[in-house]
Amino acid sequence: MSARDNILAKLRAAPRSAPVEPDIAAHFEHFGPRWNEVEALRHWAAMMRSVKTDIVWCHAADWPQRLAEQVKARPVRSLLLAPQTAHGALAHAALEHNPLLTLKSFDRVVDEWKDELFNDTDAAFTAVRCGIAATGTLVLWPDADEPRTMSLVPPTHFALFDTRTLHADFHTAMTREAWPNGMPTNALLVSGPSKTADIQLTLAYGAHGPRDLVVLAVLPHHLTVAQLEDAA
Amino acid sequence: MSEQQTITLYPSRQFKDNARAALQDGELRTSLRTAMDYLMAKRLSAFPDGDELATLRTLGETIRQRCLAKLPELLEKLEAQLTVNGVQVHWAETTEQANEIIHDLIARRGGTLAVKGKSMVSEETELNHYLEARGVTAVESDMGEYIVQLAGEKPTHIIMPAIHKTKAHIAQLFHDKLPDTPYTEDVDSLIRIGRNALRDLYLKADVGLSGVNFAVAETGTLCLVENEGNGRMCTTVPDMHIAITGIEKVVEKLTDVVPLYSLLTRSAIGQPITTYFNMISSPRKTGEKDGPREVHLVLLDNGRSQAYADEQLRKTLQCIRCGACMNHCPVYTRIGGHAYGTTYPGPIGEIISPHMLGLENTKDLPTASSLCGACGEVCPVKIPIPEMLMRLREEEQRPAGEVVAHPLRGQGAAHTGKEALAWRTWRGLFGQPGAYKLFGWAATRLRGLTPPGQLGWTQNHVPLKPAAKTLHQLVRERDAARR
Ligand code: SF4
Secondary structure, three states: OOOOHHHHHHHHHHHOOOOOOOOOHHHHOOOOOOOOHHHHHHHHHHHHHHHEEEEEEOOOOOOOHHHHHHHHHOOOOEEEEEEOOHHHHHHHHHHOOOOOOOOEEOOHHHHHHHHHHOOOOEEEEEEEEEEEEOOOOOEEOOOOOOOHHHHHHOOOEEEEEEHHEOOOOHHHHHHHHHHHHHOOOEEEEEOOOOOEOOOOOOOOEOOOOOEEEEEEEOOOOOOOOHHOOOOO | OOOOOOOOOOOHHHHHHHHHHHOOOHHHHHHHHHHHHHHHHHHHOOOOOOHHHHHHHHHHHHHHHHHHHHHHHHHHHHHHHHHHOEEEEEEEEEEEEHHHHHHHHHHHHHOOOEEEEEHHHHHOOHHHHHHHOOEEEEEEEEEHHOOOOOOOOOOOOOOOOOOOOHHHHHHHHHHHHHOOOOOOOOOOHHHHHHHHHHHHHHHOOOOOEOOOOEEEEOEEEEEEEEEEOHHHHHHHOOEEEEEEEHHEEEEEOHHHHHHHHHHHHHHOOOOOOOOOOEEEEEOOOOOOOOOEEEEEEEEEEOOHHHHHHHOOHHHHOOOOOHHHHHHHOOOHHHHHHHOOOOOOOOOHHHHHHHHHHHHHHHHOOHOOOOOOHHHHHHHOOOOOHHHHHHHHHHHHHHHOOOOOOOOOOOOOOOHHHHHHHHHHHHHHHHOOHHHHHHHHHHHHHHHHHHOOOOOOOOOOOOOOOOOOOOHHHHHHHHHHHHO
């Protein structure tokens, strides 16, 4: 008998009683947050900022400009993006005039340029699938255009987030978007730049992943930046 | 005759000596006390609503119990779904088998360097040593694990592997072991040193190894929880990813992970969420430009099916490895993880290790508890740990020959003739009124003769001395005075 058969046989031989079916949806229905649009966005931003994420509020018309400013303000000399996507093309157009910046695209498999990706790429720009308000989270579903390592290897990650895709909590995101019907190769929840508290419980950012996470949070027309920031 | 004999050491057999030594280590005790106080406060602040906590724990318990009730079917479903997704599944009954499978996979591609994300199961199988002996270097990449590996030690906590070390220890360690590294106690600099040392290895590694927090049968998804990004590196950059996990880690539905993940991060470190929740469902697909081309999952039993056989002990397998039980344990806080001599220390270690190593090698662990109940109260999936400890105490006292429905490995390991005699005598005295009266009479009269040294008791306590009057006498006198 194989190890598999032995293990399964042992488990099957054990007495088992009928399990109780937990009502997960009811739990989140009851305890889940009840926010309006602005409250949800404010909570999301506060949570992300509490773990050292930079939030840049913007609108559809001006995010490329905001991105260019952010890039300029940081020690970024090379940036990876996906010009074949609509948002990547807009970003490319906004950044290509920066003489100090080299733009790169993920145009071949990683195996052919791992060294350069690790040692000579300061930043990457990707889109975000959706957000989660309760925990201050971005959801990424990397694909052929914007592969997994883009949000992982370069020290700075610029993320474009359409705030209309913000869900109240993880359960809502997963069920509304029907994740159980099909998962991608890799799905990620990202809540801030990488960090560790492994040395004497002292928090330090930039463990193995990005040190900086900059979110360009694109607001719908009817919301202004002032509505999201405290007047104080 | 010349066959090589494996010598297995069981440091858990020296628990009492280890504990005594740890108690003398003032620096260790300060580190642990500070860290555990911090983690307890953080956990508390992560659950501001008591109602929500209570409901969520019950939900977590119910989900885990439902998954365990269907375990064999879910494992088959997981295997089928992963296979459809292109992930290869392997089964191992023993740690030796698991190591062999992993080594074969690495050897097949002539690999010599593996980078590892955090995996307690690979600590359980002592994978690093196994690979090292066969020419494969396995480097731990979780910052805490990396520190512990560099120091030639083992993790002392399942979530915070290097919790026993101060930044001065680590500064010295990096200075001594890493080339051209100046001594610095600045934590940011130390993390940068670690980051740089490991970055090159991700590039060069042939294989990435990792653990799994939840394996979802419904979608064939491996979920990994982490803050550092090293887990993502190990599962994304090398061309082959091998994940190893215990058979109990399977959950039925994708939605099951939502409450479990929330319970895990909040109970473990008081964080509402970790930086990354990494959900892997397949190797690199055609057209994708990165990610491993091969993904393997090794499912390990190693004694878990023994716990599973008994409905009470099965609850041990509900564990989601948050470490809250050790953070709240007065014994763990005083002696730290190394004293237990097992991969899993603290309360969870006391109840899971006997299934992995046998009671004969862990007989002190079920008694390494004051039964204060803190572990059971904080456990996010409501494992009644004190109840498990009492059950294991019973099993290790049960005479080895006694036939029971689900015998445990090492049954009767703590059974001694002396102790059995003591209990028989006690029963004789307390079970018969005449004998009890005579005993009370003699004890109050001869109380002056009690010896000052009373075996183990007087190591930590003042000697026992019977009172001048028995309780019966005192009550009689009180009643008489009232009348
Ligand atoms: S037994 Fe409970 S408290 Fe302890 S590690 Fe497991 S889940 Fe956490």
